[in-house]
Amino acid sequence: MQEEHWQGALWLGRDHCLLAGVSGSARPHAHYAHQLLLATGEPLRLSVEGRAQSGRALLVPSQRAHAFELAGQPLLALYAEPLAFSLEQLEQLAASVPAEPEALAERLRQLPRLPLDARVRQALDALDEQLVERISARELARRVSLSLSQLERLFAEQVGLSVRRLVRWRRLRLALVLALDGASLTEAAHAAGFADSAHLSRTVRELFGIRADRSLRHLRLRLLD
Known part of the structure; x- marks a missing residue:
């Protein structure tokens, strides 16, 4: 079909x-x-x-x-x-x-955003700063003076995802911005930290149920911030 x-x-x-x-x-x-x-x-x-x-x-x-x-x-x-x-x-x-x-x-x-622990906010900022690089949850925890188990517990309670899965979500956001702004899927994937366009396409398919190569070109992008 x-x-x-x-x-x-x-x-x-x-x-x-x-x-x-x-x-x-x-x-x-x-x-x-x-x-x-x-x-x-x-x-x-x-x-x-x-x-x-x-x-x-x-x-x-x-x-x-x-x-x-x-x-x-x-x-x-x-x-x-x-x-x-x-x-x-x-x-x-x-x-x-x-x-x-x-x-x-x-x-x-x-609309007011939900309050977050200051250390979680710091970890999120640090994560976004190095989004396209290799991100170590242990190093992220060290930067905000927490143990790895403490950071993962706070992420589970306040973010609703593990550090690793939030990294994938944020990378997907970046890749979509780039692809909708005219980059090829391969260019968007590499620039956002994915292994290749196939990795990006699988992630889009898994999280949104659509084919990136067919759907993204029919959407127009507007950045709100």
């Missing part, structure tokens, strides 16, 4: 992104971000962990396997990192913000 492309504009922020457009084909997948889906046409149809859901506002928590039952659904999709946004905040947004990217982007800009 031929896959249908995702289309529209991707508004990318540091800890969230917005997709305003039309859904395409996607196999069941799970990713780090909480996902808030707002219908801009007919109610959306989604499968979450094998159970059908339908509505004008659907919320998929982090790491829950899901897939669209139909391609071609007009929508506004928010992908929000759990280290910055709670499910309760996203539920309030769904009830109070129109399904328009400008309005939602402005509300997100004003």
